[in-house]
Amino acid sequence: MLPRIVSGLVALLLVGAMATGCSGQPAPEPSTPSAPTFASDEEAFAAAEETYRAYVDALNAVDLSDPATFEPVFAWLTGDASADARQQLSEMHANGWQVEGTTAIVLAEGRPPGSAFATALNVCEDVSDVDVVDATGTSVVSGDRPDVQPVLVGFELSVTSPTGLLMSSIEGRQGPPLCEQ
Template sequence: MIHHRHAPTSIIALALTSALVVGCSPAPEPTPTPTAAFASEEEAFAAAEETYRAFTSRLNEVDTSDSTTFEPLFALSSGEFEKADREAYSTMHAEGLIVDGDTRILSFQGSEAVSPFTVVVADVCLDVRAVTVVDADGASHVDPDRPDVYALSVTFIYDETQLLIDSAIVNQDFACDEL
């Protein structure tokens, strides 16, 4: 059973007086409610996939001998992911390494997105078997133990205009079907 206590008259009077004083002062500016980046989880996943496909397309267009081709790739990333790519491509450029062959997306599956959809996570399977990295003498710089297919967990963040790739880690818990 819930017991209700009656407030003393002085507290009620104080509350009414406070209400009258507040009523005479200007109303505070309303705090804006954060607007969702996307209307639904499905929309967020679709935007993440669009970003990842654009990133992969730009990746396949990179010419390590021309550093200006790196910028379109970096425009779709952020944080440590972007920093690591900047370092890797700068090193490849400086060392005269040549990347050839295309990375292919085998699958893209949204796995996590919660309103306001400013962070989206997806499971991605990438086929890199056609990608080679060689030096000027033609010697391979690809680890001989590199797998042909990578299962990745990719995190995207919303930067007020678009989703950017913020991290990508190998996902041991996700199985890729090699096509």
């Protein structure tokens, strides 16, 4: 009886091997996902705004005493923007600082073609509710900081981002559109 069971198992394994393609041919290479493309500038700008808003939400959720809360911020960044954020948040954590309040996006509009980035946003962010305090509770924010900050945000295409974009630069900007104080 045992030889019959073994024979049956061997036959089943052989049929299974043939059915799964064990034919000596190499398995096909898995395809590498390609970078996302957008059908229009409007679609790209919508993805950029969605990316930036997700980043600001993650930034507003940061607890400087808990570096694990930094990871959602880093997930939206690449290149210099990522390196800068990692350094800044690590330094703030090491200094024992705390963030109070939240940043609000007042304006986010697509930057006209011809900028240094494939997709870029002009942003006005309201930081009037945000304070950063040291371990003694003393603010470390400059007293002359404007309540609304004009920012230029550059993006790169990404296969790892749910929006198809990651932020590659975040820098102050001048010129239109103006951010009302």
